[in-house]
Ligand code: BDR
């Protein structure tokens with residue numbers, strides 16, 4: 001069983017990523033660390049607990065982390081995710097309390113306590129918590145098995161500005177620290193997540209599970225898809241963050257290249273751009289596996305089957 005920590009800013013697609021992890025016996029979720037991103041921290045920490053309860057896994061601890069980027073004002077995405085971040089289904093308020101420990105302390109303590117190379121970080125939001133942990137405890141980076149994150153773009157360029165993807169844009173300094181940390185890194189950019197589209201048939205399959213989880217995921221998608229349909233004319237909602245969990249479970253569904261990726265932190269125009277050397281035109285050393293393609297039918301078969309296991 002692979003030990004993971006999910007760092008997240010739920011977000012409907014974060015919620016589905018968490019549900020997929022909690023449904024999968026191959027993964028042991030040591031904790032969920034919330035960060036400010038799609039909505040402010042109080043809401044992301046609340047939403048993470050709503051999701052653990054929806055999954056019937058209230059024992060999975062949720063920690064609140066950084067309430068703003070390392071050195072910038074928080075930018076949020078209510079225009080995509082709604083006022084709560086989890087608009088769509090009507091879900092009960094969480095009853096499990098937040099942990100007292102700060103998410104950054106939890107990351108540091110856990111990575112020091114667990115055997116070296118045994119914990120994978122799954123990052124689904126701005127990278128503030130992880131970068132803050134690296135800054136405070138540089139000894140933890142070499143102890144991490146791998147970081148698998150949703151963020152950035154290459155051919156697809158940007159979704160929050162013409163040049164940048166939301167997670168990297170919100171805290172580019174944090175992203176730069178993570179991309180330069182020397183930790184094995186796998187990146188699921190927009191190029192691949194825009195291929196994980198919930199078509200009507202795929203959403204019907206979630207609903208047809210006939211469970212509270214299936215209904216909630218279908219209703220989250222009903223809400224979440226309107227942004228991409230109206231804005232980009234896309235054929236359904238892109239399930240960005242579940243690509244991270246699916247990559248851990250079935251890497252054979254994905255393909256990419258091990259390349260150099262740098263983060264733009266200086267220019268206002270291209271802030272948060274992932275400058276990905278896909279064609280190897282520089283001699284900068286490779287620091288990330290940048291995923292470019294996925295088997296979408298295989299991805300949705302896996303996701304639907306796993307969500308069907310959650311009867312909570
Ligand atoms: C990313 O930004 C957020 O809106 C989503 O949850 C995802 O993590 C996509 O750009």
Ligand code: CA
Nearest residue numbers: 011014124125
């Ligand atoms: Ca997210």
